[in-house]
Amino acid sequence: MAAPTRYWEDVKEGDALPEVKVANLTRTDFVKYAGASGDFNPIHHDQTFAEASGNPTVFAMGMLNAGILSRVVTAFAGRPNVRRYKVRFATRAWPGDDIVCRGRVTKKLAQGGEKLVEGELEAVNQKGETLISGSFVAALPSRG
Amino acid sequence: MPADKSLIGKKGEPVIMHIERGKIGEFARAIKDDDRLYFDEAYATREAGGIMPPVTFLQTVSHWDDGRGRPRLPFDLKRVLHGEQEFEFLAPIHVGDILTAVSTVVDVYEKPGKRGGVMTFAVTETEYRNQMGTLVARARAVGIETGQVVKD
Numbered sequence: 001m002a003a004p005t006r007y008w009e010d011v012k013e014g015d016a017l018p019e020v021k022v023a024n025l026t027r028t029d030f031v032k033y034a035g036a037s038g039d040f041n042p043i044h045h046d047q048t049f050a051e052a053s054g055n056p057t058v059f060a061m062g063m064l065n066a067g068i069l070s071r072v073v074t075a076f077a078g079r080p081n082v083r084r085y086k087v088r089f090a091t092r093a094w095p096g097d098d099i100v101c102r103g104r105v106t107k108k109l110a111q112g113g114e115k116l117v118e119g120e121l122e123a124v125n126q127k128g129e130t131l132i133s134g135s136f137v138a139a140l141p142s143r144g
Numbered sequence: 145m146p147a148d149k150s151l152i153g154k155k156g157e158p159v160i161m162h163i164e165r166g167k168i169g170e171f172a173r174a175i176k177d178d179d180r181l182y183f184d185e186a187y188a189t190r191e192a193g194g195i196m197p198p199v200t201f202l203q204t205v206s207h208w209d210d211g212r213g214r215p216r217l218p219f220d221l222k223r224v225l226h227g228e229q230e231f232e233f234l235a236p237i238h239v240g241d242i243l244t245a246v247s248t249v250v251d252v253y254e255k256p257g258k259r260g261g262v263m264t265f266a267v268t269e270t271e272y273r274n275q276m277g278t279l280v281a282r283a284r285a286v287g288i289e290t291g292q293v294v295k296d
Binding site: 037086 | 167170171173174175176177179181191192193196198199200203204205206207209222225226227228229230231232233236
C-alpha cells in the first residue's frame with residue numbers, strides 16, 4: 001500500500017505509526033531474501049552449516065527483519081520522504097516466528113528547509129522479545 | 145581478531161551498482177511490501193519521479209561486488225553478527241541510476257562480551273554516488289565478532 005499524504009502540521013509527538021505484521025516466517029522467506037539481497041551466508045539457508053555453527057536451525061537475516069520494519073516508515077511518510085533509517089539488531093528471528101513492527105513519533109523539527117519528523121521503531125516477535133530497535137527521520141509535506 | 149586500529153581508513157574498491165526495476169520488485173516482494181511505488185512505473189513517476197528502491201535496498205550492493213568492494217576484515221564468519229545498520233538518504237535514487245559505492249572502515253574497537261570473551265566491533269561506512277557524481281546515500285554498518293559462537 002502506498003502511504004496516504006500526511007501533513008507535518010497534523011502529526012503530534014507520541015503519535016503511533018502504522019503497524020506492520022508478518023505471520024509465520026518460513027525458510028522460503030529467508031531464501032527469497034537471499035536471492036533478492038545477495039546475502040548468501042549459508043547460516044541463513046543451510047541447515048547443516050547452521051547446526052555446525054552451534055545453531056538449532058537457520059534464522060532470518062537481520063536485514064530481512066530490518067526491511068520489514070522499514071515498511072512502518074514508508075507506510076507513514078512515503079518512500080521518497082525517508083531521510084534516515086537506523087536499526088540495532090537485538091535477537092534473531094526463527095522459522096515460525098511472527099513479527100510485529102511499530103513506531104512512534106518522538107520529535108518534530110524544521111531543518112535545512114524541510115519539515116522533519118523523528119521517531120523510534122521496534123520489531124518484536126510473538127513472545128514480545130525485541131528483534132530490532134530503530135529510529136528514523138522523515139520529511140513531511142507542510143501546509144505552508 | 146584483536147581490535148587492530150591500523151584497519152581504520154582501509155577502503156574497498158569502488159563497486160558499480162545498476163538500479164534495476166526487476167531487482168527492486170524482487171526485493172520488495174522479499175520484504176512483503178506491495179507498495180505500487182516499487183511496481184507501477186506510471187504511478188511511481190507521478191508520485192516520486194520514477195520507481196525508487198526500498199529503504200534497505202542498497203544492501204544489495206553485494207550482488208555487484210566480487211568481494212573487493214568490502215574492506216576485508218579478519219573476522220571469523222561463524223562468530224560474526226550484524227550489530228547495527230543505518231542508511232542516510234541525501235538525494236533521490238531511481239531506476240536507471242548507476243551508483244558507485246565506496247566503503248571505508250571508520251572505526252575498530254573492543255568491548256568485553258556479556259557472556260565472556262572479548263567482542264570486536266568494526267564500523268564500515270559506504271558512500272553511494274550516482275552517475276552525476278552526486279552523493280545520494282550513506283550507509284553505516286557495525287559488524288561484531290563475538291568471543292564465542294553466537295547464542296541468544
